[in-house]
Amino acid sequence: MKQVAVLGMPNTGKSTFFNRLTGADASIGNWPGITVDLMMAQVKLDSIEAEIVDLPGIYDLRGYSEDEEVVRTFIDKNPLHLVLIILNATQLDRQLSLALQIKRLQVPAILFLNMADEAPKFGVEVDAEKLSERLGMPVVPISAKYGQGYDRAYQTILNLLKEQEEAIQAQPLDQCMRCDSEIAGEMGSLLQDAVTVPRNIKDNLTIRLDRILLHPVFGLPLFFLTMFLMFQLVYAIGTPIQGLMGEITDWLQTAALEPLLAGAPEMLRGFLIDGLYGGLTVVLSFVPIIILFFFAMAIVEDSGYLSRSAFLMDAFMAKLGLDGRSFVMSLMGFGCNVPAIMGTRVMRSPGLRMLTMLVIPFSLCAARLNVFIFMTAALFSATVAPIVLFSLYLFSFVAAILTAAIFQGKYKNSEPLILELPPYRFPTLKQMLLRSWSEVKHFWRWSYKFIIFGVVAIWFLNNFPPGVETASPETFSGIIGQWTQPILDPIGINPQLAIALIFGFIAKEIVIGGLAVIYGQSDGALMGAIAAQIDWVQAYSFMLFTLLYVPCLSTVAVLRSESKSWKFTAFSVIWSLVLAWVASFIFYQGARFLGF
């Protein structure tokens, strides 16, 4: 098995190239000492078997960012047969330094000049032959997106792999003190001889679009409009599909699963249907939203607009230790927190990413909205209900801003915010599909075990010890509900509502269903039963708590899989519980004090 690594600067289409080369059949591999996910694929090029690794995009082999550290560790520990360098042909004037650094590793390499289709539009000309001669490695112009030059790329890789019998250990770079100045010198003369860059770039589409999209007055309104449309696109289509899927899984349950298991003992039936199958349907219900979300994200991100959002929102977000991309993710979190947290992967600074992940769960998602609509309908008049809902949105923003303000020192953005604003590009349909698919796989791989386990655990709490009525005071949930009264009574939450909050830990979608089971009523009758038992102050306190505490098991699952840290996940869960309790306490006791 020959070892091949793909290396390049960010925004050069490196992953597109990798996908083309490996047929999008990549999975996540494990390497010693490396904590970030690296995509890798085993492919057969003609008769040669090779393992190809997609390393994170980096600016400098000697740099200080986490990604640069990862690449260094990887190269240090893994002898390679071949390095494939991907650079943006248009920006060779600065990117060539990375090729010169890799040359010094003395591992066989090929330089691919990607976006060869884009370079002429900028008036950039590259003499590939001369460059190859001077660099001492093959240089192949390609377009990874449209596939031009790909046959030659494939042949070149094949030829070099055939020749290379042994894997080579890279030379350490940090021992070369003079390298930086040497590289600067070589780069200057190489650029002079082989690359033509115009002094003034032509008035192109990107410049014209930026005049509108980054306009001092219209820039922000246009940004909000775009976000609104994107939100609508994802959730206006996604939510009905999610509903449809729910109907299908319900139908499967009543039409097939229940008759099939009719003879089974009740406990086993409950475990299989309400536990295992219930967990599976929760996982499945997120799939359509994730697909649509990353379809939209592929457009916003690959087009270069996401980086522009950082420019537009930076004046405000920088004060919170965040950037415009955090804003986009939090905003999308108002539909569903799960894909929004997955979307933070575009932020490469660990501190910035963690802080954003801490903030997103406070976005009032569609599932919580359903609980609030039900509760406000039950306890408030039609004129007051919209104001109550609006106030909850306000609390959602306040909680997010407060969280960022408090913890921005703890999760410091370690990387300077110097962001490239790449030219506007539109991703191909294939790129969008691929992105969605790989995100669904990513979600599935880790989350399903965790979510199914969680749903089974809650099912257990709601139905055991054996022989008691589901969700009744005699169950473990009921006992926990009683236990927690010393903590929850001061915020106006009675044992029944406490059980509903335990249901809500799985997903807010099932809180109303849980209440129906607890009260033994549904719809209108349920509203009446709740309204008869609690007053509006208790109801509002319950809603505040529901808004702020752990959104759902799936959110916890992705927090864990994205942060790779149980400690961080636990911290996020505990902080949200603390904030929920404190907010509800202040509200409930304040309102009671004022005589309500």
Added chain:
Amino acid sequence: MNLSLLEPGHIAIIEAIDTDQGLEQRLQALGFRQGREITLIRRAWFSGPLHVRIGTTEVMVRRREAERIYLQEISQNGALA
């Protein structure tokens, strides 16, 4: 003068970069090298970041970082001021 004082539409030459090594490496990789021309395209409102171009690369830089990048401005006719 430094980059944070450059007017939109104006071009200057990078004279020196005075930051810690991590930031300097990142700036270099994005094309900020001594002697290169830099154009300020626009500034964001409310003391937001700057949008600059070096060669064919466009970058946003926060003002705090821009203050550490020293320039020699070129007048409109191309001579060094």
